Amino acid sequence: xxxxxxxxxxxxxxxxxxxLVAVSKRLDIxxxxxxxxxxxxxxxxxxxxxxxxxxxxxxxxxxxxxxAVLTSLVVFFLHAAVRRLRREILVLDAVGMGLFASxxxxxxxxxxxxxxxxxxxxxxxxxxxxxxxxxxVNEIPLLLQRDLYAIPALxxxxxxxxxxxxxxxxxxxxxxxxxxxxxxxxxxxxRHWSLPxxxxxxx
Amino acid sequence: xxxxxxxxxxxxxxxxxxxLVAVSKRLDIxxxxxxxxxxxxxxxxxxxxxxxxxxxxxxxxxxxxxxAVLTSLVVFFLHAAVRRLRREILVLDAVGMGLFASxxxxxxxxxxxxxxxxxxxxxxxxxxxxxxxxxxVNEIPLLLQRDLYAIPALxxxxxxxxxxxxxxxxxxxxxxxxxxxxxxxxxxxxRHWSLPxxxxxxx
Amino acid sequence: xxxxxxxxxxxxxxxxxxxLVAVSKRLDIxxxxxxxxxxxxxxxxxxxxxxxxxxxxxxxxxxxxxxAVLTSLVVFFLHAAVRRLRREILVLDAVGMGLFASxxxxxxxxxxxxxxxxxxxxxxxxxxxxxxxxxxVNEIPLLLQRDLYAIPALxxxxxxxxxxxxxxxxxxxxxxxxxxxxxxxxxxxxRHWSLPxxxxxxx
Numbered sequence: 001x002x003x004x005x006x007x008x009x010x011x012x013x014x015x016x017x018x019x020l021v022a023v024s025k026r027l028d029i030x031x032x033x034x035x036x037x038x039x040x041x042x043x044x045x046x047x048x049x050x051x052x053x054x055x056x057x058x059x060x061x062x063x064x065x066x067x068a069v070l071t072s073l074v075v076f077f078l079h080a081a082v083r084r085l086r087r088e089i090l091v092l093d094a095v096g097m098g099l100f101a102s103x104x105x106x107x108x109x110x111x112x113x114x115x116x117x118x119x120x121x122x123x124x125x126x127x128x129x130x131x132x133x134x135x136x137v138n139e140i141p142l143l144l145q146r147d148l149y150a151i152p153a154l155x156x157x158x159x160x161x162x163x164x165x166x167x168x169x170x171x172x173x174x175x176x177x178x179x180x181x182x183x184x185x186x187x188x189x190x191r192h193w194s195l196p197x198x199x200x201x202x203x
Numbered sequence: 204x205x206x207x208x209x210x211x212x213x214x215x216x217x218x219x220x221x222x223l224v225a226v227s228k229r230l231d232i233x234x235x236x237x238x239x240x241x242x243x244x245x246x247x248x249x250x251x252x253x254x255x256x257x258x259x260x261x262x263x264x265x266x267x268x269x270x271a272v273l274t275s276l277v278v279f280f281l282h283a284a285v286r287r288l289r290r291e292i293l294v295l296d297a298v299g300m301g302l303f304a305s306x307x308x309x310x311x312x313x314x315x316x317x318x319x320x321x322x323x324x325x326x327x328x329x330x331x332x333x334x335x336x337x338x339x340v341n342e343i344p345l346l347l348q349r350d351l352y353a354i355p356a357l358x359x360x361x362x363x364x365x366x367x368x369x370x371x372x373x374x375x376x377x378x379x380x381x382x383x384x385x386x387x388x389x390x391x392x393x394r395h396w397s398l399p400x401x402x403x404x405x406x
Numbered sequence: 407x408x409x410x411x412x413x414x415x416x417x418x419x420x421x422x423x424x425x426l427v428a429v430s431k432r433l434d435i436x437x438x439x440x441x442x443x444x445x446x447x448x449x450x451x452x453x454x455x456x457x458x459x460x461x462x463x464x465x466x467x468x469x470x471x472x473x474a475v476l477t478s479l480v481v482f483f484l485h486a487a488v489r490r491l492r493r494e495i496l497v498l499d500a501v502g503m504g505l506f507a508s509x510x511x512x513x514x515x516x517x518x519x520x521x522x523x524x525x526x527x528x529x530x531x532x533x534x535x536x537x538x539x540x541x542x543v544n545e546i547p548l549l550l551q552r553d554l555y556a557i558p559a560l561x562x563x564x565x566x567x568x569x570x571x572x573x574x575x576x577x578x579x580x581x582x583x584x585x586x587x588x589x590x591x592x593x594x595x596x597r598h599w600s601l602p603x604x605x606x607x608x609x
Contacts, residue, residue, distance in 0.1 A: 025343065028398035030353055045253070050451070052460030054255030055311065059320040076401055108461065117465040131542075136334075138343045140544045144428070144437035151436060195434035198482055228546065231601035233556055248456070257458030258514065262523040279604055339537075341546045 003174070007103075010096020011064050015040040015071035016082060016089050018133045022072075023079045025137050035133055036072030037065065043128030047104050050121055051111040094185040095178070097149070098156050101126035102177030105157035106170055115161045122157025123150060126181075148188040148195060156181025206377070210306075213299020214267050218243040218274035219285060219292050221336045225275075226282045228340050238336055239275030240268065246331030250307050253324055254314040297388040298381070300352070301359050304329035305380030308360035309373055318364045325360025326353060329384075351391040351398060359384025409580070413509070416502020417470050421446040421477035422488060422495050424539045428478075429485045431543050441539055442478030443471065449534030453510050456527050457517040500591040501584070503555070504562050507532035508583030511563035512576055521567045528563025529556060532587075554594035554601060562587025 018039025022032040041058035048056035058064045075082050082089075104125025108118035127143055127150050134141040143149040156177040163173035187193070221242025225235040244261035251259035261267045278285050285292075307328025311321040330353050337344040345352070359380040366376035390396070424445025428438040447464035454462035464470045481488050488495075510531025514524040533549055533556050540547040549555040562583040569579035593599070 023401040026400050027343075028400050030398050032401065034353065049252055049455055050461055050465070052255060052458060055253055055314070055316040055320045055324065059253070059323050060317045062317075062319050065319060065323070079401055111461070113461040114466045114468075116468050116471060117461045120465050120471070121461065135338060135541060136344060138341065138544065140431065140433075141542060144433050144440060144542065150440065195436050197432050197434050198429045198438065198485055226604045229603050230546075231603050233601050234549075235604065237556065252455055255458060258456055258517070258519040258523045258527065262456070262526050263520045265522050268522060268526070282604055338541060339547060341544065 003099075003103075006095065006099050006178070008063065008067055009092055010099050011040045011067045012071045013089055013092035013096045014129055015068040016075055017093055018129070019072040019075035020079065020083065020089075021133060021137055023075060027137075029073075029076050032076045033069055033072040035136060036075065037068040038136060039129040039133040040068035040071070041065065041129065042132040043100055043104070043125040043130075046128040047107065047121055047125040050124065051108055051113065053107075053111065090189060091186065094152075094182045094189070097126045097153055097185060098178040098180070098182030099174070101153040101156035101181050102160045102174045105160040105177065106164070106174060109161065109164055115165065118161050119154060119157045122160065122177075123153040126150075126153035126156070148193050149185065151195075152181045152185040152188065155184055206302075206306075209298065209302050209381070211266070211270055212295055213302050214243045214270045215274045216292055216295035216299045217246075217332055218271040219278055220296055221332070222275040222278035223282060223286065223292075224336060224340055226278060230340075232276075232279050235279045236272055236275040238339060239278065240271040241339065242332040242336040243271035243274070244268065244332065245335040246303055246307070246328040246333075249331040250310065250324055250328040253327065254311055254316065256310075256314065293392060294389065297355075297385045297392070300329045300356055300388060301381040301383070301385030302377070304356040304359035304384050305363045305377045308363040308380065309367070309377060312364065312367055318368065321364050322357060322360045325363065325380075326356040329353075329356035329359070351396050352388065354398075355384045355388040355391065358387055409505075409509075412501060412505050412584070414469070414473055415498050416505050417446045417473045418477045419495055419498035419502045420449075420535055421474040422481055423499055424535070425478040425481035426485065426489065426495075427539060427543055429481060433543075435479075435482050438482045439475055439478040441542060442481065443474040444542065445535040445539040446474035446477070447471065447535065448538040449506055449510070449531040449536075452534040453513065453527055453531040456530065457514055457519065459513075459517065496595060497592065500558075500588045500595070503532045503559055503591060504584040504586070504588030505580070507559040507562035507587050508566045508580045511566040511583065512570070512580060515567065515570055521571065524567050525560060525563045528566065528583075529559040532556075532559035532562070554599050555591065557601075558587045558591040558594065561590055 015036040019032045019036035022035035027035065041064050044058040045056040101122045105118045105122030108121040113121060130143060131141045159180050160173045160177035163176055218239040222235045222239035225238035244267050247261040248259040304325045308321045308325030311324040316324060334344045362383050363376045363380035366379055421442040425438045425442035428441035447470050450464040451462040507528045511524045511528030514527040519527060536549060537547045565586050566579045566583040569582055
């Protein structure tokens with residue numbers, strides 16, 4: 001139950017981040033909804049395609065899709081107000097990212113993936129939507145550039161694989177994974193951590 | 204039989220639209236064919252991957268692929284002449300879009316997708332090729348911007364799901380879906396309908 | 407055994423080409439590794455998704471992923487030195503491309519694909535990583551523009567399908583496919599072959 005609520009919070013945060021980008025690119029109302037939906041459920045669709053779970057769960061159930069569309073519509077009509085909540089959205093987004101990375105890894109293990117594949121597919125679940133968003137609006141994905149986003153996602157999915165390797169039950173693994181991923185992401189945001197870029201001697 | 208002919212007309216129109224864009228980006232002969240093929244069969248490949256139909260039908264049968272390559276070659280060599288047919292291509296493209304959205308939804312229902320998933324996957328079949336085309340040539344997908352294209356596709360696939368829910372047979376569902384999607388698209392083109400963009404107060 | 411070595415050489419060359427591009431785009435250390443990994447295993451993941459082999463082999467086994475990450479790290483820290491090996495990397499890349507196209511076609515035939523699908527999926531295995539790389543760093547894929555890269559890949563996968571049609575065993579098919587694809591690619595590089603672009607009368 002709690003899990004489902006956190007999941008929906010994640011969908012709302014992801015859809016809001018996607019549709020805000022779409023608004024700033026001046027897409028029309030449909031484009032804004034489409035980018036919002038892609039950002040929110042794209043990672044889950046990628047996960048299911050990689051695991052052979054077809055049709056993908058996020059397409060097959062109405063909860064995620066409807067939530068993402070409603071969020072995008074709110075953003076479309078009230079984007080100035082939503083933009084003022086930027087900080088709050090970033091926090092919810094971090095929680096959603098942590099949960100998606102963890103549940104992605106758990107679902108992958110369930111589907112028979114190796115530990116390594118589960119780590120990678122879990123992280124893909126969390127970051128896939130954002131990458132799709134950036135590719136569609138024709139930007140180099142933010143997380144490739146400076147955002148410390150994918151590393152926390154990888155840590156969350158790895159934590160789930162580790163917990164499962166230790167024989168802990170799935171609920172505990174999900175809590176550990178989500179909290180570790182989200183906490184690292186929030187600290188990174190708060191302390192403005194970023195990764196080193198290449199040293200370009202010849203500049 | 205009629206279905207197959209309409210399908211091939213759609214492939215020709217999609218391949219022509221893709222390869223015309225590629226020519227205007229000055230890609231070489233292979234790039235023009237590749238973009239033409241992606242535009243024509245990309246939506247169908249996405250549909251099959253989402254439904255777990257592997258290898259995808261459009262790769263596994265020669266009809267679609269060969270038609271798309273031949274169309275692209277014609278466009279490559281005669282693009283000035285083809286460009287003069289722009290209006291006719293748009294009409295054929297609308298018919299193809301309607302059929303792909305409808306048949307995509309019908310195939311999804313057949314593969315056990317929920318009604319919602321069938322609507323979404325049907326629309327994906329119709330618009331997926333165009334989105335791939337725009338991503339590959341590094342443009343923000345047109346249909347995200349102003350083109351009223353995805354809405355008619357969604358209406359077509361939804362019509363098929365509704366007909367099937369009413370117990371009508373598949374052929375009738377396909378005819379209803381194709382005609383409704385294509386007609387709305389054509390009227391939208393003719394009346395220059397477009398969707399509202401976000402109101403940006405701060406401009 | 408030899409096959410596995412050539413495969414790893416291909417992964418190294420692909421990861422190096424990807425991470426060099428990422429360095430020149432000034433991505434951070436994680437972005438460089440991610441683009442390196444995508445370039446190296448993206449084609450194989452696409453192949454497996456198209457064939458319904460889930461979870462994809464390249465995610466499920468540690469060899470490819472680890473090799474790609476290590477190569478990307480070396481490039482990140484020593485990119486000036488690696489850049490001086492550009493010529494050598496191009497040669498290894500040609501060998502890897504040939505092998506991936508050939509083994510992709512063989513795996514597709516094994517999975518029940520038609521001859522045509524096997525040709526297309528083999529070529530996709532070889533070029534998919536490079537296309538993903540270019541889409542992610544927001545460039546029009548090089549191979550759509552002037553690089554004679556996809557044609558040799560198609561020739562290699564077609565050679566494998568032809569050999570298999572003639573009843574030759576898979577090892578021989580792989581050798582014939584790899585050598586023909588790589589040789590054509592190398593000659594094309596050496597002679598600066600390129601494909602004709604569209605004649606634009608109206609410039």
